Amino acid sequence: MISSKSSISSGQTDQGASRSLRLPPSIIVYDGPRALHGRRLNRFALSIRDAENRRKFVADEESYMRAQGLTEKERAMVRRRDWLEIVIYGGNMYAIIKVARALGISQARVGAQMRGEDFDAFMASRPVGPTGIASRDDLGKWRK
């Protein structure tokens, strides 16, 4: 069954029960409920692959988003640049990154914001060091 809106407010949708592991909320699975819920946002984001649409969006975000049929709630998330809320809601980052980049916001900045981290602090965490988690044998704590 496709979920109601309320069931996708956290990390996993109601389709999480069929998964093989207990996924942490830091992993947002783009599945049926999210694809359905996020369809307007994703179509809007994909529309700005067209250079003329990109120009129209950047020149007047609000009018462009209205013309694309986004709801007030969806427009508000874009207005606030709330990337984490957008992807939990059902925006797919492969589509939504086109919106961010059109607005001059890099993927690393989008990412730092989704992590709730200061950009410079996030950049200082690179490169990532050894994790000690090298195979499926190391995944005990996520098993159901």
Add this chain to the structure above:
Amino acid sequence: MARILGGIGASHAPSLAFAQDAGKQNEPEWKEIFDAYHPAHAWLREKAPDTVVLIYNDHMNTFCDIVPSIAISVGETNPVIDEGWGKRPFPDCPNDPEMAWHLVNHLVAHDFDITTCMSQQVDHGMLTPITMLFEPPWPVRIIGVSINAVQHPLPSPRRCWNLGREIRRAIESYDNDAKVVVLGTGGLSHQTTGSGFGHVNPDWDQNFMTLLETEPETLADYTQDEIMILGGAESVEVVNWICMRGALSDQVRRVHRFYAAPMLTGYGLLVLDEKLNEES
């Protein structure tokens, strides 16, 4: 009959394309990575393949409302598109429709329900590795095999491995003397979405490359969920490498292996040569 000369696994991260287009190949943070492609160039020059079967995943650029689990490009060309930040200055990629339709016929006859796509648009999943490995005018024809790695439910690693096995049998039954390289693109570890953004796991990536070379079928037993936790939510596209490896034999010789994870993605490059071809 057509022959598989070997396989290549290569990341397709847009960051490589941005660095390339900005001419940063010799800058300190990029030089090691771009130089790592030189042995792959030399191997490709020596082998001179006619056709590349390119196993990749689209990123909502061709498939959004309609999302096929497995699609194959069967038209004359694969057009390069503007993904939303300007079209890269590269020519469209010529397809090999005759071999592509042979693959489709063979795979459907062997229980793989393939979506055919007359105009499979070339996003970074195809174009990044093509431009890292070749220079225009493209010296090879490119058959795009797209596996859904975006909208769950996704084909399992086992399914992708089996697809690779069947692609091998399809190529080997193709009545044409074409020389073929199989290229799997994507990964390695990375996560672009949510509070786990930036997840990179060099330990897993290195182990993945070792297993892929030496015990590849163990990777078919992984689940997509295991891959997501090990390598990040978007690293599920490593099934493209698993499929590529499925199309190779047990007799491969490693020509080249490289790995670096300076920022947001584990960049992997692996070149495997079919030993048997050397003797034939």
